[in-house]
Amino acid sequence: MMRVRVLPPDGTICATAPRWTSRKTVIDFLSDRYEWMQKAVQKVQSRPKPKELNYTEGEQVLLFGKPYPLHLQTILPKEKTHVSFDGQTITLHLKPDSTRRVCEALLQAFYKERLSMVVSIYMNDYQTKLACAPIPFRILRRKSVWGTYNVRNRSIVFNLALSKVPIECVQYVVLHEMTHQFVHAHNSEFYQRMSVFMPDWKERRKALKSVLM
Ligand SMILES: [Zn+2]
Known part of the structure; x- marks a missing residue:
């Protein structure tokens, strides 16, 4: 085809x-x-595109749909660059000469770690509910899809950008991709299965569609 x-x-x-x-x-x-x-x-x-970050003090950074102020902190010579998050502020611990590239890489790694945590929790939960074996997953940068279920090797790829969308939408994508192990097409059986564990999947999908990828 x-x-x-x-x-x-x-x-x-x-x-x-x-x-x-x-x-x-x-x-x-x-x-x-x-x-x-x-x-x-x-x-x-x-289509409007998500704003690029400049990595400046106080700039708003999205994490699971909520904006947090960015704080830039200079580290000591023997310290390693890293990211910390106290629930209020996302802090980049940087060397005095850290480039924009370094900031970007640090934030991406932080996003990946957070998303991986959230996805693991939801996947565990649905594994029990769906009575299925664990499905391996990866988190990658994707241009046009939030998630992909690979039928051949029974695995899922999640878009790294999910770390910026509301958590209910992440949960929707997790259940959506996991449901594909039973039904490949987006047909009525597929959505019936989704409805069993997520009666409000439609609203979540709508919210996700309004997010800029
Ligand atoms: Zn699908």
Whole structure:
């Protein structure tokens, strides 16, 4: 089956076709969708994008949907750069010459650790409820999906950006991906299964759709 998608944030067009598809078939397929692609690219490009951080004192940083002020602290020469969080402030402990790159890497590692913790808790909970074996998961940077369930090796990839969305939405994505082990398609059976453990999944999905990826 041929497929074409327009990816955020820049509107890259991504087309896939089975290896044996002829060049002409591919061109025809894309030509038929030319207008749709143009519109989709415009739509993606005009979408507001999440603000880039400047890593300045007091700047607001999102963690599970809530903004926290950023604090920059200079470390002693023998200390290692790291991040601390006391529930109020996210502090980056930096060397005097730490670059923006270092700040970014530190914050990403912090996000990954926090998300991994939250995802593990929800997955454990649903493993019991769904009476299924543990599913291995990874957290990666993804451009256009919050999560992916891999049928072949029975594993899940979660988008690192989930660390910025409200926690109810993270829980929704966890249950959603875990439900795919029983039902692959997004059909009525799939959503019926979701409803058993999360009757308000629709509201959570809506909230997630309003978040900038
Ligand atoms: Zn799905």
